[in-house]
Amino acid sequence: MTRAAAGSGTVADSVVAGEWPGPAAPGRRGRPRSAAAGPAVIEAVLRLVEGGASLGELSMERIAREAGVGKATVYRRWSGRTALMRDVLRSLDVPGPPLDGASVRDDLVALLEFLRGGAAGRGCALLRTLVGHAGAQPELWAEYHDTLVRARHEALLAVLRRGVANGEIRTDRDLETIADLFTGPVLARALLQEWHGAPRSPSADLVDLVLEGVRPVAGAGAGSTPGCSAGLGGGAGGAGRRGAV
């Protein structure tokens, strides 16, 4: 095991070496498994997907070659392509951003910025690849959805509910629809745009624009409606905060 683990251990850093699949018994007798081979394979998959490969082009042979690993070593750790892809997904399951709860607006900005960051690099490449194969590999998509999407969606809904309680968000619209207003533009741009140096407007602008739209209308919503023209002026930049808790 020399050629593996050549890349900067992006994954290896976040995973305890040795906890990879397979019968890694404690009282093992012979030569122990290389701690680097597993992460090297995961990393190779991510590198290939990032390079634009679709799932169909991800042959086990190519993965092993890219990882600098024998094919048998891959099969020794994973039962097949499905099990491997599952662990690739889990390797991307990083905790979400801290939401201090001080300001709904700031939490939304943090969430969207986190989403954009995750959707920018290899996360975006994987998301695109999986979206394209969601029909062909439903359980893989379900795994992705349950592992990476659901938690963040729940976090977003929690923030939005706080906004509703504060009176910053109108109650006469479905909360899921409002959530789509925030995440939709970020996801759509990540998925569809040139995704190589694509221009990105700041998350703060997006949040401010949408917040303006989902604010309770006068004479309708429940809570206290902030002053109608209290918004920031016309200037650019992420000027004043609005409606803190």
Next chain:
Amino acid sequence: MTRAAAGSGTVADSVVAGEWPGPAAPGRRGRPRSAAAGPAVIEAVLRLVEGGASLGELSMERIAREAGVGKATVYRRWSGRTALMRDVLRSLDVPGPPLDGASVRDDLVALLEFLRGGAAGRGCALLRTLVGHAGAQPELWAEYHDTLVRARHEALLAVLRRGVANGEIRTDRDLETIADLFTGPVLARALLQEWHGAPRSPSADLVDLVLEGVRPVAGAGAGSTPGCSAGLGGGAGGAGRRGAV
């Protein structure tokens, strides 16, 4: 030619039979090409993609089988998979909705409704498939983008510019960002959601919410800001129109 053209000619209806690729000379001598085979192949590709097949699973043999057509017949009309896919994309190039220009809001609703409709059926399946393979097949994605995306994006921008001229849309934000606010939620939901009976909030709600957010803020934007609390009340349903021209 008996088994082809079995499906309801969804594509054949919109294409002049006989204009399909290949040396279809006018003064041809022998047996003329079947007018049904070409559309049957296109239809088969769409059917397969709609059924969840990724590009890698779209073998020429499977396409021919699905179309009830010999493989040689496919190769007689198209030089290969790339040329075939190009024509599949073009078969989906339907004209956009009529934008009467009477109301910016109504035009936006019409555009989004059209977008959602196109992104709901086979258009959505093809979009997902292509997004997944955009890295592997850049020229195919470029063809899709130029054929189907660009025109509608330009139409949307034109409507938004009218909104700017009317004073319905603030000028201190990038128009592309504002366009993303409208299209992003629709596209993201079409691409990511369960896409089998996925719940959809009406386009009108989306337009009204976003329009509220992109309205010029008091004391800043150029045009006349419509009355602050002029919006519709809290009720559900697609109530009153706002800010007609």
Next chain:
DNA sequence: CGCATACGGAACGGTCCCGTATCGGAACCT
């Protein structure tokens, strides 16, 4: 009618991949 061409079907050689097996060597435990 007769010919030219298209048709569906089947086969070709070639390439790639799968999942398994086997190799010589290397690493680790007892």
Next chain:
DNA sequence: AGGTTCCGATACGGGACCGTTCCGTATGCG
């Protein structure tokens, strides 16, 4: 040292697909 296991590499039989070519048949033009 000896035994055991993992390592990368390579080879295997089986299968799918590619793009082409050849059938025997069907069909329309001149």
